[in-house]
Amino acid sequence: MATVTPLLATPALAVGEFHCPPGDASWRETNVIGDRAHVVFPRQSVVIRHLGGEPVLATPNHAMLYNAEQPYRRELHSQRGDESVFIELPHDSLERLAGEGASVLDGRARIPVTHVPTDHRTYLLQHLLVRQLRAGLADPLGAEELASRLVLRALGGPVSRRNAGRARTTTAHRRLAEDAKSELAAGLAAKVTLGELATRLHTSAFHLARVFRAQTGFTLARYRQALRLRTALERLVSSSGDLTGLALELGFSSHSHFTASFTREYGVPPSAVRDTAHARGLLDAAESG
Numbered sequence: 001m002a003t004v005t006p007l008l009a010t011p012a013l014a015v016g017e018f019h020c021p022p023g024d025a026s027w028r029e030t031n032v033i034g035d036r037a038h039v040v041f042p043r044q045s046v047v048i049r050h051l052g053g054e055p056v057l058a059t060p061n062h063a064m065l066y067n068a069e070q071p072y073r074r075e076l077h078s079q080r081g082d083e084s085v086f087i088e089l090p091h092d093s094l095e096r097l098a099g100e101g102a103s104v105l106d107g108r109a110r111i112p113v114t115h116v117p118t119d120h121r122t123y124l125l126q127h128l129l130v131r132q133l134r135a136g137l138a139d140p141l142g143a144e145e146l147a148s149r150l151v152l153r154a155l156g157g158p159v160s161r162r163n164a165g166r167a168r169t170t171t172a173h174r175r176l177a178e179d180a181k182s183e184l185a186a187g188l189a190a191k192v193t194l195g196e197l198a199t200r201l202h203t204s205a206f207h208l209a210r211v212f213r214a215q216t217g218f219t220l221a222r223y224r225q226a227l228r229l230r231t232a233l234e235r236l237v238s239s240s241g242d243l244t245g246l247a248l249e250l251g252f253s254s255h256s257h258f259t260a261s262f263t264r265e266y267g268v269p270p271s272a273v274r275d276t277a278h279a280r281g282l283l284d285a286a287e288s289g
Contacts, residue, residue, distance in 0.1 A: 002026055007133040010144050012093050013151070015133060020074070020082040030073055033066040036088040037111060039154050040064040041118070041126050043083035043234055045185040047075035050114055054174060057181045058084075060123060060230035061216075061223060062115045063154040065104070077185070085130050087151055102155035111155075117217035120265050122153045123230050128273075128283045131237075137280060146283075176203060177215035184224045188231065189251035194220065224251075229265045232258070236274045243270060 002020040009015075014036075020026055030051065042058045049055040051071040058064045064084075066072070068091065074082055089097070094109040106112050129146050132138035179201050183192075197220070198205040212220050228250045239246045247258030263269050272278040 007130065008138075008140065008143055008147065010140075012090075012144065013147055014088040015130070015143075015147050016086055016088070017130065017134075018082070018084045018086055022076055022079060022081045024081070027074060027076060030071050033068070033070045033072065034088070035068050036090050037068050037094055038064075038066040038070075039087045039089065039151050040066065041085045041123070043085070044078040044080045045182075046077050046082045048114070049073050049075070053114060054171075055178070056114055057178055057185065058115065059181065059185050059227055060234075061117060061218065061226050063118050063122075064115050065111045065113060065155075067111050077182070085126055087147055089151065097152060097155060100152060100156075102152055104155040116154060118154060120226065120229070122150060124233065124266050124273075125283075126150050127233055128279055131276075131279060132283055135276070138283070173211045173215055176201060176208065177212050180208060180212050180220065181216065181223070184220070185227060188224065188228050189249060191251075225261070226265075228252070229262060232262065232270070233266075233273065236270055 002018070002024045005017040005019075007015045007017065018040075040058075041063055042060055045057055045059045047055050048058045048064055049072060050066070051073070055075070056064070057077060091109065094102075094105060094111075098105045098109045104111060104113060104116060125146065129138065129143060129150070133143060180197065183197060183200060194205045194209060198208045201208060209220060212218070212223070216223060218226065232246060232250055235246055243258065244255040247253075247255050250258070252258035252261065259269055266273065268278075268282065272282070
């Protein structure tokens with residue numbers, strides 16, 4: 001059964017976790033997001049289609065965006081189902097965010113796009129926030145402030161308004177990028193060249209690289225690396241100390257390769273994020289920074 005776990009609720013926003021296992025009936029139904037807008041940080045890859053729109057492979061590299069009462073359908077992509085963190089926003093909060101520089105919002109304080117790329121710092125901060133809320137260790141005032149900053153980071157980034165070109169070309173480019181995302185998400189440890197990936201997708205390497213970056217905001221290599229590291233971030237606490245096994249499972253060549261990559265990405269080694277006391281310190285620094 002699908003579960004929603006509330007973590008924080010204030011007049012301005014609410015934070016929670018969502019889990020929908022593969023066997024839940026909602027996979028076969030049209031869902032409605034609720035009476036508030038949502039900024040959602042996926043934990044697993046899942047296909048989401050807003051009714052009237054095209055399907056999107058939601059992964060940890062993007063935040064999924066929903067207006068209030070948005071109907072949508074989901075399709076299974078990971079055997080773990082659908083796992084995500086969400087921030088709910090009433091309409092008056094969206095209006096205030098529009099005044100604070102949330103460039104994604106339109107003139108009516110509505111969200112005209114389905115998803116936006118998120119940077120590594122945004123993903124790390126929401127991960128740390130949720131861990132502290134889950135453990136009951138977060139200061140409510142600091143937690144609400146950080147959640148507000150996360151929403152503004154997600155809604156304040158540049159949005160590509162791809163209006164140029166023929167509709168058929170635009171659709172073909174979007175579908176090519178979605179197919180490439182699916183290939184990368186399904187095989188994080190796979191060793192694949194750009195040419196091999198392009199051959200699978202029946203296109204040229206140059207065309208694939210150009211279209212993917214334009215559509216997603218990532219290069220192919222950066223998309224896969226970010227996805228590997230964000231997946232590792234979620235699995236650190238439950239990996240029982242076996243970082244070498246986790247590293248190899250996600251496609252890193254060794255424990256040291258994983259540690260170096262993680263440290264470059266997040267500014268701290270995996271051990272600092274795994275340890276509760278260190279994670280608390282990182283969140284304190286974020287709240288005061």
